[in-house]
Amino acid sequence: MEQYSDPLDGIFQALADPTRRAVLARLGRGPASISDLAGPFSMALPSFMKHIHALEGSGLIRTQKQGRVRTCAIEESRFAAIEAWMSTQRALWQGRTDRLEQFVTSAENKEK
Amino acid sequence: MEQYSDPLDGIFQALADPTRRAVLARLGRGPASISDLAGPFSMALPSFMKHIHALEGSGLIRTQKQGRVRTCAIEESRFAAIEAWMSTQRALWQGRTDRLEQFVTSAENKEK
Numbered sequence: 001m002e003q004y005s006d007p008l009d010g011i012f013q014a015l016a017d018p019t020r021r022a023v024l025a026r027l028g029r030g031p032a033s034i035s036d037l038a039g040p041f042s043m044a045l046p047s048f049m050k051h052i053h054a055l056e057g058s059g060l061i062r063t064q065k066q067g068r069v070r071t072c073a074i075e076e077s078r079f080a081a082i083e084a085w086m087s088t089q090r091a092l093w094q095g096r097t098d099r100l101e102q103f104v105t106s107a108e109n110k111e112k
Numbered sequence: 113m114e115q116y117s118d119p120l121d122g123i124f125q126a127l128a129d130p131t132r133r134a135v136l137a138r139l140g141r142g143p144a145s146i147s148d149l150a151g152p153f154s155m156a157l158p159s160f161m162k163h164i165h166a167l168e169g170s171g172l173i174r175t176q177k178q179g180r181v182r183t184c185a186i187e188e189s190r191f192a193a194i195e196a197w198m199s200t201q202r203a204l205w206q207g208r209t210d211r212l213e214q215f216v217t218s219a220e221n222k223e224k
Contacts, residue, residue: 005130012128018118021197028204076205079198085133086194092140093188 007059007081014058015082019043020051024074027061031073034063119171119193126170127194131155132163136186139173143185146175 014020023037038048052072055061059078063070126132135149150160164184167173171190175182 008133009128009130012124015197016121016124016128018121021120024201025204028201028208030208074205079201082194082198085127086191086198089136089140089191092137093186096140096142 008085010058011060011078011081014054014060017051017054019048020055023051023055023072024060027072027074031071034070034072037072120197122170123172123190123193126166126172129163129166131160132167135163135167135184136172139184139186143183146182146184149184 015024019041022040026032026037026040034049034052037052038045041048052061052063055072056063059075061072062075063072065071127136131153134152138144138149138152146161146164149164150157153160164173164175167184168175171187173184174187175184177183
């Protein structure tokens with residue numbers, strides 16, 4: 001796994017590409033070999049492997065070689081980092097809405 | 113706004129940087145001027161502006177200039193694209209779990 005100061009850098013970088021998102025969608029249905037994954041893309045294998053390495057580097061997938069076949073599987077737990085970030089962001093908005101509500105309520109009470 | 117074939121490319125690209133995520137976290141608490149946003153970062157203004165442009169290009173923030181001050185605000189609706197993608201991904205895993213359950217149940221019924 002590559003070293004990022006924050007794992008989210010690598011995770012979001014990995015997600016910023018349509019081929020990599022398509023691979024994740026395919027792996028969401030279950031593990032698959034590299035050749036099965038590469039099938040739908042009109043792309044040379046070395047180019048496709050760069051995408052696999054980016055995904056593996058981010059921790060979003062893991063790969064395992066058995067004999068001549070490398071199988072890829074999604075690492076669902078890694079997606080928790082994205083959801084945690086989204087929750088934090090949402091909590092900030094919520095806090096802002098709550099503060100606005102307090103302000104309005106407080107202003108209304110003063111008017112009474 | 114920059115043109116990406118899929119808006120998610122630009123959104124995830126924008127999120128793949130700690131400075132840009134910190135700016136989003138700050139803007140989550142409410143709009144702010146460029147100089148207020150740049151304050152906490154030991155970064156030259158042109159470098160900081162590149163981050164602002166990346167965020168604006170992705171549609172995650174909008175900026176507005178009034179006189180000499182440019183104010184940035186978060187575009188909460190844009191985050192819906194991330195959540196939609198996560199939901200689709202989660203639905204695939206869920207489908208897989210459901211199919212596995214069906215298989216196990218079916219196998220158990222055959223044994224009876």
